[in-house]
Amino acid sequence: MQRILSSQLPAHPHETVTIAGWIRRRRLLKSVAFLIVRDAEGLSQVVVAEPETREQLEHLTEESVVEVIATVTPNEQAPGGVELTRPKIRVLSAVRSPLPFELHRPALAAALPTQLDHAALALRHPARRSALRIAATVTAGFRAALTEQRFVEIQTPKIVASATESGANVFRLDYFGRPAYLAQSPQFYKQLMVGVFERVFEVGPVFRAEPSDTARHLAQYTSLDAEMGFIADHRDVMATLTRTLAVMTEPLFEKPIVPAEIPAVHFTEALRIAGAPHDEPDLAPAHERAVGEWARREHGSEFVYVTGYPMRKRPFYTHPDPADPTYSNGFDLLFRGLEIVTGGQRLHTYEDYVEALTRAGEPLEPYGGYLDGFRYGMPPHGGWAIGLERFVARLTETPNVREVTAFPRDLHRITP
Amino acid sequence: MQRILSSQLPAHPHETVTIAGWIRRRRLLKSVAFLIVRDAEGLSQVVVAEPETREQLEHLTEESVVEVIATVTPNEQAPGGVELTRPKIRVLSAVRSPLPFELHRPALAAALPTQLDHAALALRHPARRSALRIAATVTAGFRAALTEQRFVEIQTPKIVASATESGANVFRLDYFGRPAYLAQSPQFYKQLMVGVFERVFEVGPVFRAEPSDTARHLAQYTSLDAEMGFIADHRDVMATLTRTLAVMTEPLFEKPIVPAEIPAVHFTEALRIAGAPHDEPDLAPAHERAVGEWARREHGSEFVYVTGYPMRKRPFYTHPDPADPTYSNGFDLLFRGLEIVTGGQRLHTYEDYVEALTRAGEPLEPYGGYLDGFRYGMPPHGGWAIGLERFVARLTETPNVREVTAFPRDLHRITP
Numbered sequence: 001m002q003r004i005l006s007s008q009l010p011a012h013p014h015e016t017v018t019i020a021g022w023i024r025r026r027r028l029l030k031s032v033a034f035l036i037v038r039d040a041e042g043l044s045q046v047v048v049a050e051p052e053t054r055e056q057l058e059h060l061t062e063e064s065v066v067e068v069i070a071t072v073t074p075n076e077q078a079p080g081g082v083e084l085t086r087p088k089i090r091v092l093s094a095v096r097s098p099l100p101f102e103l104h105r106p107a108l109a110a111a112l113p114t115q116l117d118h119a120a121l122a123l124r125h126p127a128r129r130s131a132l133r134i135a136a137t138v139t140a141g142f143r144a145a146l147t148e149q150r151f152v153e154i155q156t157p158k159i160v161a162s163a164t165e166s167g168a169n170v171f172r173l174d175y176f177g178r179p180a181y182l183a184q185s186p187q188f189y190k191q192l193m194v195g196v197f198e199r200v201f202e203v204g205p206v207f208r209a210e211p212s213d214t215a216r217h218l219a220q221y222t223s224l225d226a227e228m229g230f231i232a233d234h235r236d237v238m239a240t241l242t243r244t245l246a247v248m249t250e251p252l253f254e255k256p257i258v259p260a261e262i263p264a265v266h267f268t269e270a271l272r273i274a275g276a277p278h279d280e281p282d283l284a285p286a287h288e289r290a291v292g293e294w295a296r297r298e299h300g301s302e303f304v305y306v307t308g309y310p311m312r313k314r315p316f317y318t319h320p321d322p323a324d325p326t327y328s329n330g331f332d333l334l335f336r337g338l339e340i341v342t343g344g345q346r347l348h349t350y351e352d353y354v355e356a357l358t359r360a361g362e363p364l365e366p367y368g369g370y371l372d373g374f375r376y377g378m379p380p381h382g383g384w385a386i387g388l389e390r391f392v393a394r395l396t397e398t399p400n401v402r403e404v405t406a407f408p409r410d411l412h413r414i415t416p
Numbered sequence: 417m418q419r420i421l422s423s424q425l426p427a428h429p430h431e432t433v434t435i436a437g438w439i440r441r442r443r444l445l446k447s448v449a450f451l452i453v454r455d456a457e458g459l460s461q462v463v464v465a466e467p468e469t470r471e472q473l474e475h476l477t478e479e480s481v482v483e484v485i486a487t488v489t490p491n492e493q494a495p496g497g498v499e500l501t502r503p504k505i506r507v508l509s510a511v512r513s514p515l516p517f518e519l520h521r522p523a524l525a526a527a528l529p530t531q532l533d534h535a536a537l538a539l540r541h542p543a544r545r546s547a548l549r550i551a552a553t554v555t556a557g558f559r560a561a562l563t564e565q566r567f568v569e570i571q572t573p574k575i576v577a578s579a580t581e582s583g584a585n586v587f588r589l590d591y592f593g594r595p596a597y598l599a600q601s602p603q604f605y606k607q608l609m610v611g612v613f614e615r616v617f618e619v620g621p622v623f624r625a626e627p628s629d630t631a632r633h634l635a636q637y638t639s640l641d642a643e644m645g646f647i648a649d650h651r652d653v654m655a656t657l658t659r660t661l662a663v664m665t666e667p668l669f670e671k672p673i674v675p676a677e678i679p680a681v682h683f684t685e686a687l688r689i690a691g692a693p694h695d696e697p698d699l700a701p702a703h704e705r706a707v708g709e710w711a712r713r714e715h716g717s718e719f720v721y722v723t724g725y726p727m728r729k730r731p732f733y734t735h736p737d738p739a740d741p742t743y744s745n746g747f748d749l750l751f752r753g754l755e756i757v758t759g760g761q762r763l764h765t766y767e768d769y770v771e772a773l774t775r776a777g778e779p780l781e782p783y784g785g786y787l788d789g790f791r792y793g794m795p796p797h798g799g800w801a802i803g804l805e806r807f808v809a810r811l812t813e814t815p816n817v818r819e820v821t822a823f824p825r826d827l828h829r830i831t832p
Contacts (some may be wrong), residue, residue: 013437020646020795040566040614056804065793093793094765095766095791097791118792119785119786119788120788120789120792121611121792126823132570133568140559140563152548155822155823156822157636157822157823158574158623159635159637159824160622160830161831171589173588173598175830176627176827178830182575183455188824189822192535192539192832193539195539196540196544196545198455204620205571205621207574219573219591220574222571259761260645276502280787348508349510350512367552368832369535369536369823369831370536372535372537373452373536375513376515376536376537377509378481378509379481406571407785413593414575414576414596415595416608416784416786416810
């Protein structure tokens with residue numbers, strides 16, 4: 001008999017059906033026993049009145065996998081208005097060890113390290129599953145929005161020859177006897193691919209040998225990258241990003257959370273709003289929170305762009321603001337007071353790259369394959385990178401990014 | 417004035433428009449000059465009769481990026497039935513170096529290593545762009561087909577603590593002072609996630625420190641992975657894979673290339689078809705080609721499943737064939753005579769894993785986080801992995817996987 005899902009039960013009253021899933025809970029009362037079975041779609045309640053099935057149930061423990069053949073019986077008190085009666089239970093996989101923590105409570109009670117040690121089990125909790133489903137939803141929305149806007153998906157190398165993008169915080173590996181590094185971002189490659197497709201995006205892992213042990217840093221995270229050519233400046237990039245974020249978040253909320261136009265403040269104005277000294281080179285987390293509060297108060301927006309970061313704090317490929325080249329055409333997007341996107345306009349002429357690298361005291365040779373793209377003609381372009389786990393943590397109001405990551409990697413953790 | 421794309425020109429006869437793109441070719445005739453501009457959608461022909469514009473054109477070289485404001489003039493001989501006349505040309509990015517090879521010929525004439533050295537340029541050739549677009553199309557189809565079938569997208573770690581899945585061919589890296597490895601596949605993680613979502617998929621990079629220098633091996637490639645629970649055996653996996661492949665390839669061909677049911681032969685029968693000795697443990701490339709030929713001849717199919725590979729050649733997590741446990745419930749899918757997918761049913765009880773690892777002489781401790789999933793209840797399950805670049809190479813009849821990979825990594829190559 002074909003297995004059906006818990007969500008399909010109400011459509012089969014009085015029929016004999018097969019369900020399958022994990023034992024979420026057993027309740028062994030005196031005259032009757034209840035078995036709650038979890039599957040991909042929800043829960044089913046199984047009523048056990050028969051002595052031999054009850055005895056079988058007494059020997060089964062939570063998270064064992066069972067198949068149940070039973071009759072669908074309407075019962076207003078049961079979840080979905082139906083329960084399963086007169087069950088035959090077949091065990092597909094029996095759990096014989098005690099669970100390290102209980103899964104059926106509203107919140108996981110175990111300490112976070114214990115949860116992460118037993119990620120295969122902890123991820124089955126509804127809160128953890130929900131966060132990962134949200135990650136899948138916004139990722140699908142990212143791709144759908146960009147495909148719709150003529151972006152082409154690319155896959156780029158994660159192993160690179162030189163630690164060029166930023167000297168520190170790279171993982172070094174042995175590449176057939178030669179030193180190599182894990183890519184910190186697809187930045188260079190997505191820019192080169194603008195020369196091929198004009199507009200590209202990539203969803204993939206990036207690696208940061210980040211010595212910070214905080215609630216928002218991971219050694220591997222998922223970056224949602226996009227890059228687009230033939231722009232006037234960074235404002236074209238921001239407009240595309242705003243449209244993309246609207247599609248990404250649309251399925252999650254009844255009322256749209258992305259305004260048609262996200263408020264934007266210049267960096268110098270952001271410092272003023274945050275009450276920071278006017279010569280600060282960057283926004284500290286407390287400043288970001290203050291700007292986030294301001295946007296909510298003044299514009300009713302949970303999102304706010306900060307534009308025009310000082311050139312000295314942005315990477316060498318950043319395009320300066322033509323009106324005042326000490327500031328850049330780079331931006332950050334804050335969501336609920338936290339930076340979740342970095343983006344901007346990039347340099348696009350070969351001459352500008354040579355000058356920028358020379359000014360930074362960098363040799364040109366390690367950048368050879370990258371500079372090739374600009375030597376052979378690149379349009380004005382720009383793009384952004386969204387940190388998926390940070391965004392999902394903020395969307396779900398989860399304090400630690402590790403709680404919305406399937407198997408996080410950090411300074412101390414490399415298993416499971 | 418808003419830029420329009422080459423494909424939009426026929427909709428604007430006699431209007432003044434702005435286009436932008438790369439100079440594909442110039443033809444400087446005596447009385448008139450032609451400029452062919454390439455953008456994301458195709459080519460535009462610009463006719464230059466004005467002396468000052470012609471002089472400007474004489475100083476511009478191929479691949480320079482230009483913006484052209486001109487009049488759309490119907491001309492039956494021109495591509496798309498229109499050409500651009502009375503142009504004003506603005507240079508967005510001038511190429512001042514000679515190109516290492518020409519891009520406007522039907523095939524790239526440079527040797528493959530030269531193309532790969534200048535990938536940022538070579539990828540602009542129509543043949544290379546087309547292959548990467550096909551990769552994007554089949555990847556999108558993979559996700560669409562699986563999402564439709566209740567699979568949830570996951571992202572899993574690419575840095576792992578032990579080289580457990582297969583001892584050799586792993587890249588070793590320095591993880592905050594400890595040894596670690598790049599994941600050869602998401603196998604263990606996708607299996608664990610069956611315990612969370614029942615059905616999962618992942619599109620991501622996998623890493624093989626593959627010493628083979630062949631036309632079909634890469635050190636990094638894109639793996640299209642899926643895993644599903646509550647199956648009867650590997651045939652449920654094959655049915656889902658067949659449906660998925662049909663969606664993936666549907667946009668590429670006028671006539672569907674995936675039959676409703678892909679022919680399947682048992683390994684022992686495949687050996688007989690290939691004329692190989694009956695005690696061979698695996699299929700050699702020549703055997704795969706022979707089986708591919710047989711499927712085309714006998715079933716009119718370019719795809720053929722080979723099932724029941726001997727257990728001794730499959731990984732420890734492979735489920736044996738209950739009817740004869742020297743053979744497995746593992747399969748390969750051959751496409752045009754080449755293996756492009758490996759899949760099968762996996763073991764699912766904790767006891768079976770302990771026994772399989774013990775039989776293989778493996779300590780249990782490095783598998784701790786993996787075994788956790790089975791200790792705490794896992795349904796019968798199975799899945800597959802498609803090698804994206806190999807599949808695209810076969811689809812486009814390209815001899816070398818490096819030609820369909822944006823920036824390939826192999827034994828000798830780590831740049832650009």
